[in-house]
Amino acid sequence: MKNTAPSRQHILPTNIWNPGELPPGLTPELLREPHGPLPRNPLIAEPLYRIKYVEKAGTGTTDMIADCRKAGLPGPDFEQRGPYFVVTVWRDWLTDEVLARFQLNERQLLTVSYVKKMGRISNSEYQKLTGASRPTASRDLDELSKRGILKKIGTTGKGTHYLLSKKRITKDFKES
Missing domain, CATH: 1.10.10.10 (Winged helix-like DNA-binding domain superfamily/Winged helix DNA-binding domain)
Incomplete structure (x- = not known):
């Protein structure tokens, strides 16, 4: 049976919630600038980097900003909301x-x-x-x-x- 329910593309942002706080000394504002690696658990981060499971630490947020710009989107928002770190990625609502x-x-x-x-x-x-x-x-x-x-x-x-x-x-x- 064919689905006849109406659908539409939502223009709301995508929120990614991660339990935990930013490492000491790192703020949501500083994530917009180049910064060094501050892994929460270096014993896990280093081997994952060596086997190329993760990219170079300290570049993810600036890469996200650059990727959004390339796609014609506003940059993401980074926030600490209580015990959660939240990234908000905005969609292109200006179709x-x-x-x-x-x-x-x-x-x-x-x-x-x-x-x-x-x-x-x-x-x-x-x-x-x-x-x-x-x-x-x-x-x-x-x-x-x-x-x-x-x-x-x-x-x-x-x-x-x-x-x-x-x-x-x-x-x-x-x-x-």
């Missing part, structure tokens, strides 16, 4: 169908593709990418931020940039 619902202009669509590939964009990069004036770039980026597509980091000036929003805001559309 062509979703972007069509936002009714973005060509500059904004180009920007979303750029940020998926490069990980971030500044106002000056937006101007170079699209040929827009500074006021138009500011207006377009502010709109993408207000609509929940991009997240603004900083307030004004050279350090201000925009990242992909990890969580969708249902202001403009609802998942069907």
Whole structure:
């Protein structure tokens, strides 16, 4: 009998829960930067590395971030939640169908593709990418931020940039 139940692709993140805490001296923030190995049990970690069952210790989280960027996804979140270490991997919720619902202009669509590939964009990069004036770039980026597509980091000036929003805001559309 054929399955007639409706299905849909969920855009919620994937959470990976691991019992245990990070080693002393290592924080979720430090996992985003290159760091040395701090195995919980070196007597087990070393032989597993030698037989190539595990990769080089200290590179997994930075590899995850790089792999997400290559796939056009926001980087993962790393958190210590009580006795659990949690990794949240975000899916690409900005599909062509979703972007069509936002009714973005060509500059904004180009920007979303750029940020998926490069990980971030500044106002000056937006101007170079699209040929827009500074006021138009500011207006377009502010709109993408207000609509929940991009997240603004900083307030004004050279350090201000925009990242992909990890969580969708249902202001403009609802998942069907």
